[in-house]
Amino acid sequence: MKTICQFLLLLLFLLSCTLSLNAQTLPQSTFTSLPSHPRILLLAGEEKSIQASIEADQSWKKVHQAILDECEKIIATEPVQRIQIGRRLLDKSRECLRRVFYLSYAYRLNKQAKYLKRAEKELLAVSAFSDWNPSHFLDVAEMTMAVAIGYDWMYDALPEESRNKIKEAILKKGIEPSLDTQYNSWLKATHNWNQVCNAGITYGALAIFEDQPQLAQQIITRSIESIVLPLKDYEPDGAYPEGYSYWGYGTSFQVLFNSAIEKLFGNIASVGNQPGFMKTAAYLLHMTGPTGSSFNYSDAGTETGLQPAMFWFAQKLKQPSLLWAEKEQLVNSRENIRTNNRLLPAMILWGHDVRLNKISAPTNKLWVGQGKNPVALMRTSWTDPNAIYVGFKAGSPSVNHGHMDVGSFVMDAVGERWAMDFGLQNYESLESKGISIWGREQGAQRWEVFRYNNFSHNTLTVNYSLQLVDGYATITTSSDKSSALYAITDLTSLYNNQLNSAKRGISIIDQQYIVVRDEIETADSSCFVRWTMLTSANARISGKDAIELSKNGKKLLLKVQSPAKVILKTWPTDPPKPYDAPNPGTMLVGFEVEIPKNSREAFTVLLIPQNNTKKISRETLPLENWRKAVVK
Structure with a gap:
């Protein structure tokens, strides 16, 4: 009993220290002025500018239609099941995120009940899982993000009973395991785990903020302090140590975090303006060769694809040429849009103001x-x-x-x-x-x-x-x-x-x-x-x-x-x-x-x-x- 009391006192002390420290990061007033649902990434009414861009630009219409077509395929499938492969449930979490993000986007833009009903079915299925596999916390993070987006974007249309089940799952299977030291070593990590896990759990906290305001504030402010650690890996020039594929993972979730936080709390310098981070879009641009294959060093694959995060960087830096590789795929390629990218809707959110056919080639070789x-x-x-x-x-x-x-x-x-x-x-x-x-x-x-x-x-x-x-x-x-x-x-x-x-x-x-x-x-x-x-x-x-x-x-x-x-x-x-x-x-x-x-x-x-075409006559000089x- 004495041990339990000591543990609780220590926990309360650490919590008070965290809240006190974080209060300096985000003033209390910023939390009392949060908008109602939807509040994650896309606020109420912001659909109009996206719809206007879709009507005005054939490239965005192509992406939008690809998402809708994929939603029709998703509607015909059964929800994901809790089938773990080895130590990972990650493929199920990722598929859930893809499905829910696509369906939620389709519902926000078209308001058709079929998208709502199928998303609700998916959300309830994963909410009923025994857990989201906290021993491999990436699984929890991506599942929490998936459920949070669906819950937040369709909040007013979901039945109250469904909302309660989904909200409970976010709390018990997402947020609370992130407080357990057995599972949250990623808080001190300097690699992609930190970015993905902090982003996913923060989305969960934003989704259920009104029901758990103190806990949600703790999670958000904890994440703001923790997520700056991996940003040092981009220093000094933006080269990402883990290579092309993990840039697409870690950086994408970093941008998802930054975008959601800035939408609600403004530009937080400690999150978005670390040395090297804003230079990293140039790194990724140059990492793709003229064959369309990436420089796939480290644990990477040669396959390239649309990188939604690049649209966020291009918008922030006002450098459309950063999107040269994306232009090639969206404007010049005859291939269909690949809908295996679970973050594809974010590309429209961040990039719909860009006119892709007017992007000029980069100058640096x-x-x-x-x-x-x-x-x-x-x-x-x-x-x-x-x-x-x-x-x-x-x-x-x-x-x-x-x-x-x-x-x-x-x-x-x-x-x-x-x-x-x-x-x-x-x-x-x-x-x-x-x-x-x-x-x-x-x-x-x-x-x-x-x-x-x-x-x-x-x-x-x-x-x-x-x-x-x-x-x-x-x-x-x-x-x-x-x-x-x-x-x-x-x-x-x-x-x-x-x-x-x-x-x-x-x-x-x-x-x-x-x-x-x-x-x-x-x-x-x-x-x-x-x-x-x-x-x-x-x-x-x-x-x-x-x-x-x-x-x-x-x-x-x-x-x-x-x-x-x-x-x-x-x-x-x-x-x-x-x-x-x-x-x-x-x-x-x-x-x-x-x-x-x-x-x-x-x-x-x-x-x-x-x-x-030239005869090789040059002598190769010493280095x-x-x-x-x-x-x-």
Whole structure:
């Protein structure tokens, strides 16, 4: 009994401290002036401006109609069931969010009862679940957001009995588990979990505010203080350490949070204006190549898609060209709008004032971002589908969702991706076999997975060893001159147990071909170095210094300028271990060289697309002279 009393006193003390601290963040008066339902993202009456844009712009009409068509399909389905896969219920939470967001949007815009009835059925079904799986709190967060949007947007039309059941579920299965220290370690996280969980639970608090005002205020103010932690990951330039796919996850939920909070409480500087965060839209813009594939380093996939959060950034920054990739999909693409994006309605909310057909191409052809996982992204054109594109990364394997891919790159040319990255392997496919994939120390089992270690990436491997987890590389220098776009990184700390020095530079020369140059210095023992490039092209060794790659009737030549004597090779990408994912239609190409002790060696590899129109007469200079050559 004494222990329980002590715990309750401590809880009350912490609560009072939290409320006292948060009162400085948001004055009490801001909570007493909250509007009635609907209050999340889209206030009553704001549908009119969206309807006007849909009537005036064919692109927005296309998106709107795609959502309505998908709602018709949803109406014919049964609600999601509580079927957990491994440790996750997340696919069910995401599907519920997609369905409820679409149906709620359709009801707000069209007021047709069929959307209301089907959304109510979904909301009641998930509200009746035993729980929303708090042991994997992302599941709770996305489910809470789904139910909160439906409850808030259709509040006046829902029967009171249904409202009570839904409201109770938000409280008991969403908000209250977020107060349990067994489940809320994400409050101190600096990655996407923080953003997703805070956003979802805050939506729940906003939805039931009038019924639980003190608790809701605690949740909102707690989130405002906590959610700034992952914003440091965007510093200093906006490069997101976890890569393309997790940018789409963490940043989207950050924007959902920011948008909802700013709608109700105004612009809160500590949330929306952190250094680096507002620069991150440029990072994502440059992360897609002319083939339409992303630079999918870390646990990412190559598939790209509409990014609703980009419309929020473009609106905030007044930079429509940030939406170039979205324009390509909405205006120029003949493909149908993909309705698997659960946040698609938010795109209309944030972007309906933009006239997509008037967006001009970006001007910068090089983008460099430092931070935890620095990248350099370069291209020869934004409008030419045959343009050359290179995504080149530095960084460290130690970042969240990181791979041993420091120094790796991808390359597009003549409409094809020649140098590729596998990206992630499905987590459940590994966890179900007992593989521990979340450790990041040097001896972690994670690095035994083929797709995670350096053996499968477009980088160097020394003495068949792993890169060093504690290593870190920046982009040391770069140039945006059209005659020689380039970036250089120092990889030494990734190999400093075996090499004295390792540097890599990648350049697009005269907008015609690519140079990859590595400069290596050995220590007191000789080293065996492997240079590899992963590709889905067919490969034929066409000479002592060249490999011809062919794909879809197009060709690219890989030519080794130095060293003079190499053994060109191709390697299969068959899964080394039973738990590794299959990799059909791919191979590694490159060479192996033994470098004597206490010596220096330079590898110079040219990647020459078939449409190269100039004779290659330039000598590849040492990396230290690249800047001097550009200045001249």
